[in-house]
Amino acid sequence: MSKFLAQYPQVKLDLRLSDGLANLVEEDLDLVIRIGNLERSSDRLILRKLASHTRLVCGSPAYFERYGIPTHPDDLIHHNCLCFTYATGDEIWRFKRYEEVCDIKVNGSLNVNNSEVLRQVCLDGVGLILMPTWLINEDIQAGKLQAVLTDFQFHPQANLDTDIYALYLPNRRYSLRVQIFIDFLTQHLSNLG
Template structure:
């Protein structure tokens, strides 16, 4: 028995004054209405209605139960309306996990704009370059960059970024400009810990892939630190444009081997489920996709 459905039928019978009247209003058959009332009385172990050939009347128990039913159904309706409004209007805490360098360089400037547009959402952002378990660690969504592992997560592509090889002009003046990927083996290359394998750089031209084993005096798990070291003339880096784009545009870093390209990196939003997606997640993902645009700011005016 569906208790709430039976309660609704009981209230409607008392309002219309008959089983048939309740059946018409609720678009049910007469036997269905009769069964709901009988099941409810059996469940309660008490008679709710006195039946005669002409009319129905409430028992004392039925009269007391009717008032409780009306209150319960009214509370249920209010709860349903509130849940619907909450689902339609972004509110509550939005827990986000995102990569460190990407967030510091690009996500941080967008968060105030989102907060201004949706003031009822509180942003709780954790920066980490490790792959977190969204469900186990309680995140609503994550920003992930690069090739995603197969999983049950829902993913939406937000933008892309290119990976460029570059060095400071001072370094290139001392050590010369590489002309071929193989030349990188003779240069000081600063490597990133989360690139696997971290001592191999893959560049391609005209469909041919060149894999070069590189190494140098710095191996690090943060792209911003690698860029800072490259700016100081320490060596060659290969990093995404969302980190090095500004430094290339203003001449602090000079791209090398521009005829050779790597695969573009996809920037994704991932979240546990598409079903009953909350308004706070939906609006945040839509907002990021709109802000990044077809050609994101970090890729503009670069040799890609």
């Protein structure tokens, strides 16, 4: 947001963060950002893909020095996997490589509903995380985190769309501020991997 505000100082943002589904009309929102799972979105909304949502398993070099590097998803049952809390209950990480599919029930010392907390605890060497590249790419490039199992793709479900989208009402189609913000997010997210 800092980069956007510096580039467009005349734009005022009213940013609301929530994992819940927002109602654009009732909440008088210009747009919402969602990651996949759009089957409940209204047909009245305009949908624009911003970026792919690729996730990687990673850990700190200190963690791997102490506990070793997993070379197959099955190895994760012997590691402290720090998990994002979902309403679904058990944490299953699904991996796919060619025709091989691995569903791994992971366990760890932390379940939390905040990605930044997970990222920081992982940076501190406590365990492994499964995070989107746009949140951890800078840490990987700086050598603070190391991605593992990169020859596998993470697939929560075979039919689940996991891309990142902007959704807005048709009456915002020609809003210059909406289009500028969407274009900025598209470019920024594509630069993060």
